[in-house]
Amino acid sequence: MKEHAKRTEWFLHDRFGMFIHWGLYAIPARGEWVRSYEYMSNEAYQPYFDEFDPVRYDPKEWARAAKQAGMKYAVLTAKHHDGFCLFDSKLTEYKATNTRAKRDLIKEYVEAFRAEGLKVGLYYSLIDWHHPDYPAVGNHPMRNNDDYKNKEIDFDQYLDYMHGQVKELLTNYGTIDVMWFDYSFDDMTGEKWRSTELVNMIRSIQPDILIDNRLGGNIKSPNPEIFAGDFASPEQIIPPQGVTDEAGNSISWEACITLNNTWGYSAMDKDYKSAQQVIRVLVECVSKNGNLLLNVGPDAKGEIPKESLAILAEVGEWMRRNADSIVGCSSSGLPKPEWGRFTRNGNKLYAHILDRGIGSVNVNGMKPKVKKARLLSDNSEISIETPWMGFHAHQDDLFINLASNKLPDERDTVVELELQE
Numbered sequence: 001m002k003e004h005a006k007r008t009e010w011f012l013h014d015r016f017g018m019f020i021h022w023g024l025y026a027i028p029a030r031g032e033w034v035r036s037y038e039y040m041s042n043e044a045y046q047p048y049f050d051e052f053d054p055v056r057y058d059p060k061e062w063a064r065a066a067k068q069a070g071m072k073y074a075v076l077t078a079k080h081h082d083g084f085c086l087f088d089s090k091l092t093e094y095k096a097t098n099t100r101a102k103r104d105l106i107k108e109y110v111e112a113f114r115a116e117g118l119k120v121g122l123y124y125s126l127i128d129w130h131h132p133d134y135p136a137v138g139n140h141p142m143r144n145n146d147d148y149k150n151k152e153i154d155f156d157q158y159l160d161y162m163h164g165q166v167k168e169l170l171t172n173y174g175t176i177d178v179m180w181f182d183y184s185f186d187d188m189t190g191e192k193w194r195s196t197e198l199v200n201m202i203r204s205i206q207p208d209i210l211i212d213n214r215l216g217g218n219i220k221s222p223n224p225e226i227f228a229g230d231f232a233s234p235e236q237i238i239p240p241q242g243v244t245d246e247a248g249n250s251i252s253w254e255a256c257i258t259l260n261n262t263w264g265y266s267a268m269d270k271d272y273k274s275a276q277q278v279i280r281v282l283v284e285c286v287s288k289n290g291n292l293l294l295n296v297g298p299d300a301k302g303e304i305p306k307e308s309l310a311i312l313a314e315v316g317e318w319m320r321r322n323a324d325s326i327v328g329c330s331s332s333g334l335p336k337p338e339w340g341r342f343t344r345n346g347n348k349l350y351a352h353i354l355d356r357g358i359g360s361v362n363v364n365g366m367k368p369k370v371k372k373a374r375l376l377s378d379n380s381e382i383s384i385e386t387p388w389m390g391f392h393a394h395q396d397d398l399f400i401n402l403a404s405n406k407l408p409d410e411r412d413t414v415v416e417l418e419l420q421e
Contacts, residue, residue, distance in 0.1 A: 006208075007208055007210055008230055008231065008252045010119065010177075011073075011178075011210055011230075011231065011252060011254075012289075012330070013328050014072035014073055014291075015072070015282075015285070015286050015292070015326050015329070016069075016070055016072055016282060016291065016292055016294070016326060016327070017072060017074055017075060017119075017254070017294070018062075018065075018071045018073075018074040018075070018293070018294060019075050019123075019263075019293045019294060020062065020075065020076040020296055020297075020298065021080065021123075021263040021265075021296075021297050022076065022086070022264070022265075022298045022302075023077060023080050023264065024048040024082060024084045026264060027048040027051055027052065029265050029266055029267035029268075029299070029300065030266055030268075031262040031263065031264050031266045031269070033139070033264075034264075035081075035082050035129055035141045036129070036141050039141050039145075041141065042129075042130055045082065045130075049084065049094070049099060050099075051100075051300075052099040052100060053100035053101060053301075054101055054298075054301055054302030055301055055302070056301040056302045056303045057101070057103075057108075057298075057303075059105075059108050059109040059111075059112035059113065060112045060115070061303075062109075062112065062113075062296075062304060063112045063115065063116040064116065065304060065309055065312050066116070066118060066312075067116045068313065069313070069319065070316050070319025070323050072118060073119035073177060074113050074120065075122065075123050076106070076121070076122060076123060078122045078124050078169055079123075079124050079165065080123070080125050081125045081128070082130060083125075083128040083131055084096075084130070085165070086105040087104055087105070087106035087169065089168055090168065091161055091165055091168070092161075092165075094130055106173065107172075110176075119177040120176055120177055120178075121176065121177055121179070121180055122169050122178070122180065123180040123181075123182060124166060124169065124179065124180070124181055124182075125181075125182050125183075126188075126193055126214075127182075127183070127188075128158065129141055132153070133153045133154050133157045133158035133161070134155075134158050135153055136148035137186075138185050138188065162193070163194065163198055166179070166198065167201060167205065170205045175208075176209055177209065178209065178210045178211075179209050179212070180212050180233075181211070181212055181214045182214055183214045184214055184215060189215075189216035190215065190216035190225070193215055193227075195215045195216060196225070196226055198215070199215070199226050199227045200226070210231060211229050211230050212229050212230070212231060212232075212233045213229030213231065213232050213233055214229070214233060215227040215229065217229070219231075219251065220243075220245045220251065222245065222247065231252035231253055231291075232251060233254055233255075233256060234253065234254075234255050234256075235255075235257075236257060237255070238255050238281060238284050238290075239253070239290075242289050242290055242331070243288075243290065250331070252291075253290045254285075254290060254292070255281075255285055255290055255292055257281060257292065257294055257295065258295045259278075259294065259295060259296060259297075259308050259311060260272045260273070260297075260307075262297060263297060265297040265300070265305070266297070267299075272308070275311050275314035275315050275318070275411065276410070276411040276412075278294060278311060279315055279318050280412060283325075283343065284341060286325075286326055286329050287331060287332070287336070287341040287342060288331060289330050289331045296308045296312075318411060321378070322376050322412070324345070324348070324350075324416070325343050325345075325350035325376055325414045325416070326343065329343040329344060329345045330343070330345070331344070332344040332349055334349075335364075337351075338355070339353055339354065339355045339356075339362075340352045340353045340354040340355060340412075347419040347420075347421060348416055348417070348419070349366075349370070349416075349417040349418075349419055350376065350414055350416055351363065351414065351415040352413075352414055353400070353402075353412070353413045353414070356402070356405065356406065356407045359389070360399035360400060360402075361399070361400040361415075362397055362398070362399060362400075363397065363417075365394070365396045365397065366396070366398040367397055369419050369420055370384060370398055370417045370420070371419065371420050372417075373400060373415050373416065373418070374415070374418075375408060375413070375415060375416075376416045377408065382400060382402070383400075384400060385401065386399055387399060398417075
């Protein structure tokens with residue numbers, strides 16, 4: 001447990017990361033599951049491999065966008081379910097270096113994000129719709145094709161391949177901070193992936209790496225399997241009470257959320273979340289001891305969509321002024337107030353005011369515990385004197401007296417409350 005606490009220390013501090021889904025599926029531009037949804041064979045999908053030529057791929061720009069948004073780490077799809085590898089694997093010809101790109105795209109990503117001081121993660125799909133020894137089960141594109149369903153395969157051969165590629169990723173690119181596996185289902189879980197062997201190999205190469213919980217196992221158990229993971233990974237939801245173990249203790253977790261409705265690039269999906277939604281979901285995660293991994297899906301030429309960049313820039317503008325209420329923070333241990341949420345770092349309690357309401361903002365029972373209040377965005381003093389009408393309320397209630405009937409920042413106005421030592 002001490003080793004786990006040491007490994008997750010930076011993760012629980014940094015709180016905000018960028019997920020990047022990118023691959024051949026950016027060309028049809030109908031999302032990363034296009035092969036599965038449209039029952040595309042390897043042959044039908046091959047033209048996208050032949051066409052792949054991301055002439056505008058510049059991971060330095062991606063890294064700058066992530067850093068300016070206030071993100072501290074990133075996770076990129078080294079191989080998604082379609083089996084295409086962005087890295088120069090010696091175990092397959094189905095890789096970026098054999099396309100018109102002729103580049104190891106993972107190498108460039110790792111170097112660019114490290115140069116910006118960001119931690120680096122790699123996503124690797126346990127599933128592989130391209131490999132001949134991966135079974136046509138689950139959401140495999142050929143799941144309804146009798147020739148594939150009855151085809152003899154050597155699954156151990158696939159597992160050797162999969163383990164070998166993970167070893168390449170953890171050997172050829174220096175320190176990797178996160179190994180993000182996706183995903184287990186039905187009986188394809190746990191030791192079906194030879195997970196104990198896999199994790200032992202990973203730890204022998206990079207002992208401090210974080211691994212998500214999608215190999216299988218029970219991360220909530222008091223005695224989780226070695227492959228149960230370092231953190232839970234709820235997808236497209238924020239758990240109502242955060243994530244806890246079977247004893248009710250908070251465990252490390254990270255919500256992965258899309259900016260629109262698809263992970264990979266979808267030209268028709270313009271249903272983007274607002275910067276306000278992103279800010280508020282980030283605050284919600286941290287208030288529940290969680291992280292936010294926010295996804296972007298670059299297009300076929302290698303550019304992050306302008307809509308995504310605009311949202312990230314606005315989130316970054318808010319983070320520039322309010323990051324102290326996110327980075328290094330966790331749950332306050334206080335009940336959720338009706339007007340917003342709390343986060344906390346040591347003797348600094350951060351009131352995230354999302355609903356202005358009428359009059360002073362009431363903080364139940366906190367008057368004896370608070371020394372002073374500041375508007376975090378500019379460090380200006382905020383009055384916490386009890387107004388005349390407040391004397392009839394509970395004597396221990398704290399009143400945050402905002403000068404205007406409108407919030408200084410409608411997305412999230414953060415008041416820093418310095419607590420008594």
